[in-house]
Amino acid sequence: MPFGYHGCYLRVDVTGGSAERVPLSDAVLRQYIGGSGLGARLLLDEGLRLRSGGGAVADPLSPEAPLVFAFSPLVGSPLTTSAKFAVVSRSPLTGRFNDSLASSGFAIAGKRCGCDALVLVGRAPSLSVLIIDDGEVRLEPAEDVRGATCQAAEEKLRARLGADYRIASIGPAGERAVRYATISHDGRHAGRGGSGAVLGSKNIKAIAVRGSQHCEWAHPRVLTELSRDLSKRSFGPATAKYRELGTATNLLTFNRLGTLPTRNFQSGTFEGAAQISPEQLRVERSRTRASCVACTIGCEHIYSIGKSTGGSIGKSSVRLEYESLFALGSLCGVGDSDAILRASRRCDELGIDTISTGGTIAFAMECVERGLLDEPWLTFGSGDAVLKAIDLIGEREGVGQLLAEGSRRAAETIGRDSLAFAPQVKGLEIPGYEPRALQTMALGFAVGARGADHNRSGAYEVDFSEKVDRRNATLASVCHAIETEDKAALMDSLILCKFLRGVFTDFHAEAAGMLQAVTGWDVTADELRETARRIVATKRQVNLLAGWTAEEDTLPGRFLDAPLSTDPGAVLTRERLQELVAEYHRQRGW
Amino acid sequence: MYVEFLGIPRERAGVSELEIEAETLGQLLGTLARQCPALGELIAEDRLHPSIAANLNGDAFVSDPETALSRDDRVLILSADAGG
Numbered sequence: 053m054p055f056g057y058h059g060c061y062l063r064v065d066v067t068g069g070s071a072e073r074v075p076l077s078d079a080v081l082r083q084y085i086g087g088s089g090l091g092a093r094l095l096l097d098e099g100l101r102l103r104s105g106g107g108a109v110a111d112p113l114s115p116e117a118p119l120v121f122a123f124s125p126l127v128g129s130p131l132t133t134s135a136k137f138a139v140v141s142r143s144p145l146t147g148r149f150n151d152s153l154a155s156s157g158f159a160i161a162g163k164r165c166g167c168d169a170l171v172l173v174g175r176a177p178s179l180s181v182l183i184i185d186d187g188e189v190r191l192e193p194a195e196d197v198r199g200a201t202c203q204a205a206e207e208k209l210r211a212r213l214g215a216d217y218r219i220a221s222i223g224p225a226g227e228r229a230v231r232y233a234t235i236s237h238d239g240r241h242a243g244r245g246g247s248g249a250v251l252g253s254k255n256i257k258a259i260a261v262r263g264s265q266h267c268e269w270a271h272p273r274v275l276t277e278l279s280r281d282l283s284k285r286s287f288g289p290a291t292a293k294y295r296e297l298g299t300a301t302n303l304l305t306f307n308r309l310g311t312l313p314t315r316n317f318q319s320g321t322f323e324g325a326a327q328i329s330p331e332q333l334r335v336e337r338s339r340t341r342a343s344c345v346a347c348t349i350g351c352e353h354i355y356s357i358g359k360s361t362g363g364s365i366g367k368s369s370v371r372l373e374y375e376s377l378f379a380l381g382s383l384c385g386v387g388d389s390d391a392i393l394r395a396s397r398r399c400d401e402l403g404i405d406t407i408s409t410g411g412t413i414a415f416a417m418e419c420v421e422r423g424l425l426d427e428p429w430l431t432f433g434s435g436d437a438v439l440k441a442i443d444l445i446g447e448r449e450g451v452g453q454l455l456a457e458g459s460r461r462a463a464e465t466i467g468r469d470s471l472a473f474a475p476q477v478k479g480l481e482i483p484g485y486e487p488r489a490l491q492t493m494a495l496g497f498a499v500g501a502r503g504a505d506h507n508r509s510g511a512y513e514v515d516f517s518e519k520v521d522r523r524n525a526t527l528a529s530v531c532h533a534i535e536t537e538d539k540a541a542l543m544d545s546l547i548l549c550k551f552l553r554g555v556f557t558d559f560h561a562e563a564a565g566m567l568q569a570v571t572g573w574d575v576t577a578d579e580l581r582e583t584a585r586r587i588v589a590t591k592r593q594v595n596l597l598a599g600w601t602a603e604e605d606t607l608p609g610r611f612l613d614a615p616l617s618t619d620p621g622a623v624l625t626r627e628r629l630q631e632l633v634a635e636y637h638r639q640r641g642w
Numbered sequence: 643m644y645v646e647f648l649g650i651p652r653e654r655a656g657v658s659e660l661e662i663e664a665e666t667l668g669q670l671l672g673t674l675a676r677q678c679p680a681l682g683e684l685i686a687e688d689r690l691h692p693s694i695a696a697n698l699n700g701d702a703f704v705s706d707p708e709t710a711l712s713r714d715d716r717v718l719i720l721s722a723d724a725g726g
Contacts, residue, residue: 297649
């Protein structure tokens with residue numbers, strides 16, 4: 053067994069609370085590393101096992117559907133930002149592969165349970181807490197936390213079980229199978245694709261872990277030196293944006309470039325951008341900063357709700373990221389910063405993905421505008437409407453029952469060509485990058501295994517450079533999209549925070565050095581490039597098993613042929629996107 | 643021409659825009675480094691730090707110091723790392 057690993061995963065059938073340790077070969081660990089990569093491989097193995105047993109591909113919310121929590125060899129090491137875990141399953145939103153990542157002490161405590169991953173199958177007979185105590189597994193009732201917010205459930209369960217437990221929990225939305233429910237720990241969320249609904253479908257409100265089993269490092273002295281150097285560099289200009297302003301500062305930049313999705317992608321600029329920008333928020337509100345566990349960047353910018361400056365931040369506050377700001381702000385036409393902050397906090401409490409929440413609400417607002425949905429209160433620009441819609445989604449009440457299904461399913465129900473402006477790919481709502489004005493990103497969205505996502509394809513980096521014409525993608529853009537997708541897959545498997553990417557001068561060589569120091573493998577940069585391609589291909593294999601077809605690799609009709617209203621030069625023709633996707637498939641060898 | 647600052651460059655410059663005379667991008671960056679010493683860590687001679695990008699009029703991104711500028715241009719200096 054290599055250093056940095058336990059060499060096994062824990063497979064738990066929550067139906068009866070039984071568990072078995074399943075060995076992981078050195079070859080599998082080296083080929084998939086950990087995190088998203090290892091999770092993809094375990095998910096594929098589970099899917100193939102089901103199929104060979106004569107079973108159909110399980111519905112993502114069925115008891116048979118596996119839910120994987122995958123750690124990595126770097127977890128527990130002194131490398132900055134390495135305290136991360138990946139949650140991998142098929143998405144109830146897309147039906148396709150899904151991996152969502154979070155940073156927290158749950159990763160460290162989970163790995164100390166003596167395993168490199170947890171695989172959950174089955175369905176508990178009643179709402180339960182899954183407790184993994186140094187590898188010993190048991191279920192306890194969770195009726196006392198039914199309906200509790202993510203944060204309240206975590207606090208209450210820690211009070212019950214002990215402060216040394218780390219607890220990942222779902223909120224009310226996960227219990228009610230909202231298809232974009234999250235899994236939360238310590239204020240961070242494994243956010244996209246509905247992993248919280250998958251956990252909820254297993255009748256598991258929370259997973260509590262603690263352990264004492266440490267992994268040894270192959271070359272501790274080298275690892276310490278590498279960690280010191282990486283931490284030092286993480287304080288430099290390459291991360292200043294995250295540290296000083298947070299991701300929310302994208303808002304004004306994107307607005308200036310005409311790439312800020314507004315009113316359900318009907319515009320690329322928002323007249324209220326300045327008033328909801330972080331530059332304005334910090335003038336009128338108290339603000340503080342925080343970091344994930346084992347992180348030296350400190351990107352979390354927490355704002356007070358209710359305008360006040362000076363003094364402590366208080367309990368009424370929320371961490372605000374660009375994606376939440378755009379999705380609950382400009383995308384819904386909301387220029388009221390307090391409403392956006394409240395909405396973001398409510399999403400955290402209910403345990404729902406802010407991007408899918410904002411995208412689905414914005415879609416519904418356009419349906420109301422077009423007379424396709426009879427909810428006259430649900431109008432662009434109304435912060436109150438966004439807040440009301442979020443509560444209805446969390447409760448699955450009224451129109452919330454429809455919106456809890458996500459924009460694609462809602463469009464299929466509403467009909468009348470509304471699918472053309474449902475802002476999603478494969479069912480996953482599009483993040484805050486206007487595809488017509490960022491066309492390498494458009495390709496990344498179209499081909500993404502989990503749907504439209506900026507964390508699995510960093511192709512926007514290419515659009516924000518002189519390598520391409522961002523409004524006129526050519527076949528030369530394809531290799532850039534592949535390169536950024538591969539890089540993301542590798543970072544998500546190591547797992548390291550993507551906010552470090554500007555710190556590396558040669559990411560693959562440095563990553564190889566880290567893996568050498570941790571595992572003792574003679575791994576090279578070229579091997580890691582191959583590993584990344586293997587991981588991307590494995591995600592696709594999961595999708596093929598689930599029924600994926602090439603026709604899914606596209607964008608909704610809104611983004612094709614017609615120019616962006618605020619940028620007549622931003623046109624992506626259907627034929628051009630088809631050419632790009634075909635070239636992507638060709639270069640992938642698919 | 644006008645230079646607009648966004649993100650970290652705006653933090654360092656302390657203003658959202660400046661009027662500057664320059665014939666090339668390299669000249670413009672050199673002038674900026676002199677006029678706004680706080681931008682120093684973001685400008686090395688006539689080039690921007692890799693974490694920062696320059697954009698012409700909201701259209702093309704440019705980095706070649708010899709890039710010609712005209713009086714009507716608006717040069718955006720912004721954080722290149724757009725993710726988050």
